[in-house]
Amino acid sequence: MVAGEYLSFTKAAKDLHVTQSAVSRQVQALEDQLGFPLFERFTRRLELTPQGRILLSHWRTAFLEIEKGVREASSFAEHPIMTVAMPPTFSVRWGTTCIIEFQRLHPSTEIRLRVDSDGVALDGGQVDVAIEFTYSKRRRRGARLLFAERLMPICSPAYAAEIADGGPEQMLRSATLLHVQQWADRYGDWKNWLAAAGYPGVPFERGLVFETADLVLNAAKQGAGIGIGDHAYIREDLLAGLLISPFPITVSYDRGYFIKARDDEQGSEVRSAFVDFMIRKTAQFNEG
Known part of the structure; x- marks a missing residue:
């Protein structure tokens, strides 16, 4: 096979x-x-x-x-198994920490993390809980919102100083733009942000393209250019001064991170507990 x-x-x-x-x-x-x-x-x-x-x-x-x-x-055993699938950046920035904390609260449950950005088959028994990044209208039936995506440009303080000559549009034109390959569109975040921020004439099909948003954030911290970051993933780096937002204009879309557990009865108690736990942990990102 x-x-x-x-x-x-x-x-x-x-x-x-x-x-x-x-x-x-x-x-x-x-x-x-x-x-x-x-x-x-x-x-x-x-x-x-x-x-x-x-x-x-x-x-x-x-x-x-x-x-x-x-x-x-x-699920009937003394040590039930729960497999959780989630996107790569979510797992790096939040998911792994949440799973460790949840497992301490449920020590008899073996939790297996599966990093998956392309969707998984809950009905096929591949996983027990799926966290997916998608448009609201495309979410699974019964999926619950963890947090909506809100995007803004981010870069290192040193890089912001490096391109500070001239006005905002000149800064954007001279900057190296950092992109994430998302579905079939690698330039969509920058295209949409520039249009919403009033800079539709700035060329955006240029710069560096990375496979995940986490790689974009790491490159931005190293001074490689300006990336687009989700508020949930950048807030700690902003507070620590590792990143700044040179253009503090936030753009929101009808997409976000949704969570859904398998519907069958076996093991449903721990799955439901995990879903509720994740919703509580991410509630802070839906404030303001």
């Missing part, structure tokens, strides 16, 4: 911590047992045969069902 996912014996071997030849032998043995090939082997690549594609689809479903069954069974 792993070789089918990667379409590479080498990558599958690395994931499974075995040798490439061991994976190749196991696949060959399975093909001999089945009586038909699973892969078409080319010089530098693999492709699944029609039979291989069919089996991979069924294996995925089977493994998800097994994972779901294990999770349901564990």
